[in-house]
Each structure stands twice: as structure tokens, then as C-alpha cells.
Amino acid sequence: MLEVRNISKSFSGFKAVNKAELDVKQGEIVAVIGPNGAGKTTLFNLITGILKPDEGKVLFKGEEITGLPAYKTCRKGITRSFQVVNVFSRLSVFENVRISVLAQQQKTFNLFTPSRNLVNKETTDILESVGLMGKGESVCGALSHGDRKVLEIAIALGGKPELLILDEPTAGMSPEETTRCIDLINQLSKNLGLTILFCEHDMELVFAIAHRIMVMVRGATIIQGLPDEVRCNQQVQDAYLGGSDVCSV
Amino acid sequence: MGEKKAVVILLIVAALFAVVPFGLPRFYVYLIALIVTTGLLSTSLNFALGFGGIYQLHHAVFYGVGAYGAAVAITKLGYNPWLSFIIGPLIAALLSVIMGLICVRLSKLYFGMLQISLGSLVWAVVYRWYSFTGGDDGIHGIPVPEIIASPEGSYYFAMIVAALSLYCMYRLLNSPFGSTLQGIRDNAVRSEAIGVNVRRHQLAAMVIAGFFAGVAGVMFVVVDNSVFPDMMFWTLSMEITIMALLGGWFTLLGPMLGAAVIVALRTFVAAYTEYWTLALGVVCMVVILFLPEGILGYVQKISKKRASAYDRG
Numbered sequence: 033m034l035e036v037r038n039i040s041k042s043f044s045g046f047k048a049v050n051k052a053e054l055d056v057k058q059g060e061i062v063a064v065i066g067p068n069g070a071g072k073t074t075l076f077n078l079i080t081g082i083l084k085p086d087e088g089k090v091l092f093k094g095e096e097i098t099g100l101p102a103y104k105t106c107r108k109g110i111t112r113s114f115q116v117v118n119v120f121s122r123l124s125v126f127e128n129v130r131i132s133v134l135a136q137q138q139k140t141f142n143l144f145t146p147s148r149n150l151v152n153k154e155t156t157d158i159l160e161s162v163g164l165m166g167k168g169e170s171v172c173g174a175l176s177h178g179d180r181k182v183l184e185i186a187i188a189l190g191g192k193p194e195l196l197i198l199d200e201p202t203a204g205m206s207p208e209e210t211t212r213c214i215d216l217i218n219q220l221s222k223n224l225g226l227t228i229l230f231c232e233h234d235m236e237l238v239f240a241i242a243h244r245i246m247v248m249v250r251g252a253t254i255i256q257g258l259p260d261e262v263r264c265n266q267q268v269q270d271a272y273l274g275g276s277d278v279c280s281v
Numbered sequence: 282m283g284e285k286k287a288v289v290i291l292l293i294v295a296a297l298f299a300v301v302p303f304g305l306p307r308f309y310v311y312l313i314a315l316i317v318t319t320g321l322l323s324t325s326l327n328f329a330l331g332f333g334g335i336y337q338l339h340h341a342v343f344y345g346v347g348a349y350g351a352a353v354a355i356t357k358l359g360y361n362p363w364l365s366f367i368i369g370p371l372i373a374a375l376l377s378v379i380m381g382l383i384c385v386r387l388s389k390l391y392f393g394m395l396q397i398s399l400g401s402l403v404w405a406v407v408y409r410w411y412s413f414t415g416g417d418d419g420i421h422g423i424p425v426p427e428i429i430a431s432p433e434g435s436y437y438f439a440m441i442v443a444a445l446s447l448y449c450m451y452r453l454l455n456s457p458f459g460s461t462l463q464g465i466r467d468n469a470v471r472s473e474a475i476g477v478n479v480r481r482h483q484l485a486a487m488v489i490a491g492f493f494a495g496v497a498g499v500m501f502v503v504v505d506n507s508v509f510p511d512m513m514f515w516t517l518s519m520e521i522t523i524m525a526l527l528g529g530w531f532t533l534l535g536p537m538l539g540a541a542v543i544v545a546l547r548t549f550v551a552a553y554t555e556y557w558t559l560a561l562g563v564v565c566m567v568v569i570l571f572l573p574e575g576i577l578g579y580v581q582k583i584s585k586k587r588a589s590a591y592d593r594g
Contacts, residue, residue, distance in 0.1 A: 080474060106476035114474075120467035122531065123460075131464040132475040140461040140477055141485070144452055147460045191475050 033058045033227055034079070034110075034195055039088030040251075041071075041078055048074040050251035051088070056195065056229050061221050063238045064231040066248035067271070072231040073115055075248070076199050079229075080112050081105035092195070106135075111191035113184035115199040119172045125183055126168035130155045132190025155190070161223075162186045162216060178209035185216065196220065198230035202237060210234065214241055239263070247271075298440050302433040310432055311504065314439040316544045318500040321443045323524040323536035325493035328450055330522070331530035332459065333486040334466030338393035338518060339400030340494055342380075345513025347373035347495025349407060352420045352508040357413065362426050366499045373495025374488050376403070381487040385480050397515055408510045419509030429503055439500045446493050451533055453489065462486050523561070527568050529575030538577055 036054040040047065049071040056062045064072050077083040079090055081102040090098045092108055100108070120128045133151040134140055142150075159165045162182050172180060181201060188196055201217065202210045214237055220226050232238050238245060239259050246256040249271045255262060262268055302310050326340040351369030354360040360368065384395050407414045414420070424430075429438040453459050461482055465472045469479050502508060511517065521536070524543050529535025543561065550557040572579045 082470065082474070101478075102470075102473040103476045103478050106474060111476075112474055114471070118468060118471045120464045120471065122467050123463060127460060128464075131460050131472075131477075134457045134461065135472075135476040138476075139457045140482065142457040144456055146452075146455045147457050148455070150457060187471070187475060 033093060034229065035089075035091040036075070036079065037089045037091070039075070039078055039085045039090065041074055041083060041085050047251050049078060049085075051253075052248065052251065053253045053256070054229075054246055055256065056227060058227055059221075059225060060243045061217070061228045061230075061241055062244050062246065063242035064229070064246045064248060065233075065235070065238055066231075070248040071251040072248055073199055074251075076112060076197055076229075076231065079105075080110060080197060106191050109192070109194040110197065111188040111193040111195075112197035113181075113188045113199060113201060115203060117177070117180045117184060119180060119183055119187065121172050124169055124171055125164060125175070125186075126155060126159070128172060128183060129158050129186050129190050132187045133158070136191045158186050158189050161219075162189070163212070178205045178212070181205060181209075182213065182216065185220075189220075193226065195227045195229060198228065200232055201230055202232065202234055210237065217241055295444070299437075302436055307432050310436050312544070312548060314436045314500075314504045316541050317439055317443045317537070318497050318504055319521065319524070319544055320537035320540035321446055321500065322494055322497035323521040323528075323540050324447065324450065324533070325490045325497060326518075326521050327525040327530055327533075327536045328454070328493065329486050329490040330525060331532075331535075332454055332466060333462045333483060333490075334469075335483055335486060336389050336393035337396065337487065337490065338522070339397045339515055340490070340521060341515070341517040342400035342403050342513045343373040343377060343491040343494035344498045344501075344517070345407065345508070345510070346376050346403065347498030348502050348508045348512055349414060349420075349498075350495065351499045351502050352423050353413065355423055355425075356420055362424070366503075369499045369502070370492050370495030373498065374492040377488045377491025378484070381484045381491075385484050385487070397518075400513065400518070401515060404510060404513045404515075407513065414510075415508075417510055419507060421507040423502055423506045423508070425503050425506065435503045438503050442496060442500055446496050447533070447537075450489075450493065454533065458482070458485070523565060525575075527564065527575055529577030529579070529581070531574060532577040532581065535575050535577040539575065542576075 034054070034056040036052060038051050038053065039049060040051055041049045052071070052075055064075065066072055074083065078085045081100045081104065084099045089096060092110060097105055097108055120131065130147065130151055133154045137151065139150065159168055162185055164179065164182060164186060167175065167179065172183065175183065185198065185201065202213045205213060217228060218241055221228055242259060244257060245259055245262045247254045247262060247268050254267050254271065255265050301313060322344050326337055329335040329337040347369040350372035351365045354365035354368045355362050380396060380399050383399065384392050387395055408417055410416065429435050461472070461477055465477065465479050465482055473479050520543065524539030525536040527542060528537065528539030546560055547557055550560045568575065574582065
């Protein structure tokens, strides 16, 4: 579904992403792991059009989308959440998701119908599916960190994605919130048939839910494969898993 | 607040404004018309600034161009005044499109700086072009239709036009366009990521804001029968920005309130001392330190707190 070929991006001489490769098939959950600064977030920014690559290609459903602006990438069916909470802070939870649905239906240039009469059902459905229903009226600033991260996902869902990209969905969450988030990701994959690409530091989470894993080090792809293949790869162990033998675990 | 209660309050306010010319001396009638005109200008600025997060630092230029557009159309081109009242705001909107297209690629402060430069250019042209704009004298004694020529007539004209404009802006802000605009204000990157063409929306917001600034310009022509280059000087842009911040820049009516405070200050404090801006300075500091969301913003916060305390019992 998504193919990233030989993609690179440098920031004033520093190669943040260096000839990275990535494949995501329809219906899969794929994780990208790598040490801090490996270029995971930059890679996601390149895929979603927030940054333009210096070289390389991004193909989505066989169509080239390299360098397309973010709003067009979104309309193709790729939406994302952000690592640092990135919501509409002065608006209520409900409005946050409503805007996303309005944008998806391309109604944002509707000038005179009151918003409160539009897309209430779609918005409610999304809030229900992520378990934020009781909190629709709260202003985002008043939410707990975990709820805000979930709201991130809800906003991304408003875009009716086929491919959902999550940038460290559980970062900063408490263990209970993390469990809830894992359940949520699994549910989205099963119930809505979404293809999910995410990156994460929490190894437990990665090996628990990812069908396949891609490992990045210093901007380059070391390996992409099944969790067991990745776990047993010598290069990965050296670079990332601390050199200890975790293969037998 | 229930809808019925809101309608009742609205009717009472409307009635109060309607009886003003019967009870107050002419000077106050003029002053209120001036406050509402300046208030509408500040509200139109706030449409872009407070709701769109656009650093519209030289908004007065659209006010001046709207006023001059109408004034020149009447006095130099001999157009029908009513037609000219529509031409003015349309020219202001057109200028917004042109300046917007140039500025919208830049972000935040750079956007504002470029807008100040371009706006000052427009000001310089108006200031120098004696044969067409009257130069630094401006244009005086602009004839307006009989029915709105008297102080009372112009007062009612200003009130009705301001009310209609406020209603339009209210509807716009509550439409999907308005919601999206507020989303862009809060988080432009995020808006882009959910499929919003941020620049197109910002440009549209600037054009709407420019149009209503032009409407305010026309109101001034009717209330004062004159135009002059100071109407598009950058200091006025700063003044209306302060009005918006003071009244509450995340509220629709805040700028109106801010305009009332500042115009009143200017009128009454300036009667005692030429250093009336000292008083303005103190007011500004109070706002920055104690009311970062402006007067109405503060009132809203308090009433929300009360309401939630009430809900909890």
C-alpha cells in the first residue's frame, strides 16, 4: 500500500534520513523503531508531506505522492497523529474532531451554515470508537495527557484514513493508559480494517502489536521484517537492543 | 444563556441604541456613532487576528481605502452615493486579495512587517496624489443622500450597518469556515495534516476582514462627511489592535468594548491633558498583566467557572 524508496532528507548538512526504505501492506500494523534521533519522525514528516524529501520516492497505492503538500496527502487517505500533542487547544474535544470531519468532507468553505448542525453523527461515532464520548465538551487544555494523545488519534480518524500514521502514540502515558492505547490500536486495525504505521520507544508495545518491524539507525533502514527476524538480527542487537542476546527470549 | 434570554437582551440593547438621539446631546450621538464605527473596524481586524491568528498589523489601510473608495467615487467620479458605499468595501476587499497574495506566504511577524510596508506605500500614494485623493488635506464635505445626512440619520445608518456586519461576522465565525479558521489559529500544522489548505483559508479570512474594514470606512464617511490620510496611517492600526486586545480578542464583541473604552479615554482625558496616551499606557499594562484575554475574555472565564460550579451543585 505504501512504498518508500531510497528517501533522504538533510538539515543544513546533517542527514536526518539517509536512503530509507519502507513497505507497508494493506491491513498491516507496521512499527518503525530506532534510537533517539534516528529519523523516525522526519521519515513520517516526509511521507505525510510536512517536509519535502531531497531525493527518493513515496508511493501510495501505486501512485507517486512524493512532495505533495500535507493537505493533499491527507485527502489521498493518509492521516497522522503527532508525537508532541498537537491539538486545537482553545476548542472543545468535540470541535477538534468536528473540524477534521469537516475538512475530510471538504466543507470548510461553507460560510453560512452553523457548524453545530453539521457532521454531529460522524463526530460522535469517532469519539465513541476511541472512548472519549463523555469528554466532548471539555476544552482540550483540561484533558489529561493520555486523553490528549487519544484525541490526537481521534482527529486523525476524522480524515477517514486508509493508512493511519501514529508518531509515538503512547509517549508519556501511564501503564494503564498504555494498555488502553494498545487495545485501541488493535481495535482500529481489526474493526475498521485500517492499515497502521507507527513508531515507538516502548519495545513491549512494538513486539506485542506489530506485524512487521522496520529498524532505523542514523537515518538509514537496517532491516524490515517479522518481529522474530528483527529480534535475532545481529546488527539490530548491536545498534539498538544493547548488544545483549534477546533472541532466545 | 438560553436563546430566548439572548434575544431579549439583544432587543433591549437595540432599543437603547435606537432612543439615543432623543435623549442625548448631538455631541454624544456623534461620539457613539464614532465608537461603533471604530469598533466595527477593530472587530473586522479581530476576525483575522483573534479568530484567524493572522498578524494583520496594518489593518487600517483597508479602512482608509474603503472610505476613500466611496469618497472618491462620489466626489470625483460623480457616482450615486449608495453605489459608492458598496464600491468602497469592494475595493478594500480587492486590495486585501492583492496584499494577501503577496503576504500570505510569510509567517507571523514577517507577514505583519511586509503588510506594514505595503500599507505604508498605499498611504504614501494617497498622501501625495493631490489631484485625486486631496493629498494631506483629504476630502471634506462629502455629500451623502438626504435621508442619512442629518446627525440622527447618519447615526441610524451607522447602527444598522454595524449590526448587520456584526451579524454576518457572527454567522461566518460559527460556520465550518469559522471553525476551520479557529483551528488554523490554534494549530496550522495540524490543520494542514487533516486536509485543510491553510493559506487559502487565511487569504479568505483576510479578504472578509478587509471588506468589513471597508464597510467601517464607509460608515465614517457618512458620520463625518470627510476622509483624510490619517485613516490609513499605521498608528491607527496599532490603536485598533490595542482595542481588540483590551476588549477581548477571542470574543466577537470584545473589540467593540475596547473601542468604547479607548475612544472615550481619548475624548474625555484629552480634554484635561494632552498626555492622554499616558492613561492609555496604564490601561495597556493593566490588560497585559491582569487580563491577558481582555475584559470580555475575563468575564466569559468567570461566568464559565460560575456555571460549572453551579452544575456541580
